[in-house]
Amino acid sequence: MAEPLDDYIDAVSKALALPVEDAWRPAIRANLEVSLRLGRLVDEFALPDETEPAPVFTLP
């Protein structure tokens, strides 16, 4: 049975012309799940609309 992320992995691999062999899929899926979970943690944090990415990352 297909995992929920498999359709997404197929679509992006096609769009980016990235190979995804069947044997690699479980590890790629597991890594993507971690990245998306951590991405959600960032996403949930409310930032003002005016916030800009930091082009220089140290303090002045």
Place this chain on the structure above:
Amino acid sequence: MTIQPDLTAAEIAKAVAGGQLSALDAAEAAFARIKQHDTVLNSFTDVTADRARAKARAIDADIAAGKTVGPLAGVPFAVKNLFDVAGLTTRAGSKINRDLAPAKRDATLIERMEAAGAVLVGALNMGEYAYDFTGENIHDGPSRNPHDTTRMSGGSSGGSGSAVGGALVPIALGSDTNGSIRVPSSFCGIFGLKPTYGRLSRARSFPFVASLDHLGPFARSVTDLALAYDAMQGPDADDAACTTRGLEPTLPLLANPVSDLRIAIAGGYFQNNLFPEAVEAVSRVAKALGATRVVDVPEAARARAAAYVITTTEGASLHLDRLRKRPNDFDPAVRDRLIAGAMVPAPLVDRAQKFRRWYRAQLAEIFKSVDVLIAPATPCTAPKLGQVNFNLGGVELPVRANIGIHTQPISFIGLPVVAVPVPLEPLPIGVQIIAAPWREDIALRVAHALEKMGVVAAPAPKGI
């Protein structure tokens, strides 16, 4: 003079400049140590013997002619194999990059170390493309921990940690994107400096995550760390992120008192997910410095998450074409993480970079009332090679992804850190001495004070 393995860079340079030791003999002593121990440690991937002997002879000739020599005269050093070394292929821990042409020119930091008199003796093992906290490498084999060779050296600058911890060389250079100087320092029981983002040039080194990559030195004493760091400072137009600030030497400030510094313990996130030895190490350092104030670093878990997202996506972008053309030549564990990174939606990356601005402002506020933050460098001492999971805070978690949980929220905004080794038994473990941007001098000063008190020290390698 007899060359003991634990001779520091400062002692070697003094003896060479004073004529008690030749630079050539210092280099030969390093080669002998490498020959004797590196079949086990596996820290070197290249030994540049001909080049080193030529450089050492030139230094000896200068001294014989009465010329002034640099502060690192005759000091052997080695570099992680992502630094360009003229005539060598910059493999960056990979199989794929071995097909590249040899580098035509040394990395800026090698040029600066050699301009100060240091002698490059080789290139060091590392995790593939620096996406690693273990020091393991599927192509070259793991670099091993000098205190217990069945254990990890830490990554990704594992060879740097192993070579300095094993006293094969007094100084090594490495890179730190999320913890790759601080983690091997912790596991191998040595000092490591991750400077402020943009402080030291990265020119002619193989990148990983442009907005997080730092280069820096490892050593067995704080004086050696400062000697190397001071020699490598300075603007460099070849690295777009390199600061145009003037030189700010730290060596003359090392012995200044620390009693006027406001030192606090990083609380909350940094006091969780620790093995007892990490708690003990932080406690010893805090007690020695008289630090009792605990400062919470807000949203550190989210900072670690944002660093993770930026790393996996920028890393994927860097390697996209190699992933398309040569996926089977990667370490599968690296390949699968990078392919997944390429699939992370762009808005999450943009938000991670915006969060970075917010988080930076919080730390700027903290550093108005604090000069130094103390935090663990790693949650544990060196795990066994090949160990997959550990029990952290009552939860079974993968080792690889969680070794750097206490380093990532710090490098995320480029703060300078000295990792100091607390010589616990049976294995050492590191503590982060974190300062405000551009205040490497303060972090080094505190590390030096701890070293003088005997609280931190690089233990003799007992595994070799």
